[in-house]
Amino acid sequence: MPYRRLPNTDxxxxxxxxxxxxxxxxxxxxxxxxxxNTYARAKNVLEKFxxxxxxxxxxxxxxxSKRGNAKYEAAYKKARMYVMHFLQVFSMAVMRGEIPRAKRxxxxxxxxxxxVPTIILESAVLEWSKRIAEGERKRQAEGGxxxxxxxMGRVAVACDLFKEMYERQQQLGQNTAEALLxxxxxxxxxxxxxxxxxxxxxxxxxxxxxxxxxRKCSEYGIIYYTRRDREKKTINPNE
Numbered sequence: 538m539p540y541r542r543l544p545n546t547d548x549x550x551x552x553x554x555x556x557x558x559x560x561x562x563x564x565x566x567x568x569x570x571x572x573x574n575t576y577a578r579a580k581n582v583l584e585k586f587x588x589x590x591x592x593x594x595x596x597x598x599x600x601x602s603k604r605g606n607a608k609y610e611a612a613y614k615k616a617r618m619y620v621m622h623f624l625q626v627f628s629m630a631v632m633r634g635e636i637p638r639a640k641r642x643x644x645x646x647x648x649x650x651x652x653v654p655t656i657i658l659e660s661a662v663l664e665w666s667k668r669i670a671e672g673e674r675k676r677q678a679e680g681g682x683x684x685x686x687x688x689m690g691r692v693a694v695a696c697d698l699f700k701e702m703y704e705r706q707q708q709l710g711q712n713t714a715e716a717l718l719x720x721x722x723x724x725x726x727x728x729x730x731x732x733x734x735x736x737x738x739x740x741x742x743x744x745x746x747x748x749x750x751x752r753k754c755s756e757y758g759i760i761y762y763t764r765r766d767r768e769k770k771t772i773n774p775n776e
Contacts, residue, residue: 539751539761541735543728547590547720549760550727554583556758557734570757571737575730582730586723593716600709609702616699617662619692623669624653627684636681644672659703666696735759 544550558580561570571579627644630636632651641648645668656662673689683689735754742753751761 539763541759541761543731544760547586547724550724550731551583551587551590553731553758553760554579554586554727554734556756557738558583560757570741571734575733575737579730579734582723582727586720586727589716589720589723593713593720596709596713596716600706600713609706612695612699612702613659613662616666616695617656619687619695620662620665620669621653621656623684623687623689623692624665626686627669628653630684636676640672640676640681643675644669659699663696663700663703666692666700 544553557571558576561576624644624646627636628641628646628651631638631641638648645665646653654661654665656665670689670693673684677683734757738754738757738759739750742750745753755761
């Protein structure tokens, strides 16, 4: 015996509801395939859910395009290079005795050794740029000679450019998460109206023999499977 199963993807939900709504339009919405109130609610849910899914797709596309953008990657690499180079130059100055070892603490570095961090994460680049800016300001305020090649000014320019792009990327990520949440919160409503639509459609064709009933219901988007092999029972309404 074939049985029905709710669609398990958002696109399948949209496709299922659209088949029901479109077939009602083709047959005439007052032919009582669906109650008029059920049809109106199904059409409304379809439109809202379709817009939510489309908005989520746009967010994903925009976020992905920015993430793989050559300008973004170049800005990240440049900012990381300047931060790493500045820390290395500062550390070597300490090793040569030109800057007191205790000043390493101003930059968030250990005073126990001469190591510098290996910075990989994008957020770490911005965090370390902030640390060295504060450290350089504090050390110079005490009379210290500025680090050159690169200067803190050049580091700041590179990091500020990257920070702007990074924050934009973070905002896109937040937009994507919010759009996904909007879709997720609508799935229960969408599944509920699908079940209601299917129930009314099956009741409409209940008097037909089994094969004809399945054929007619399938035209309105009901998906049937066979229990024996759990494969979709495909029916061509035009046969």
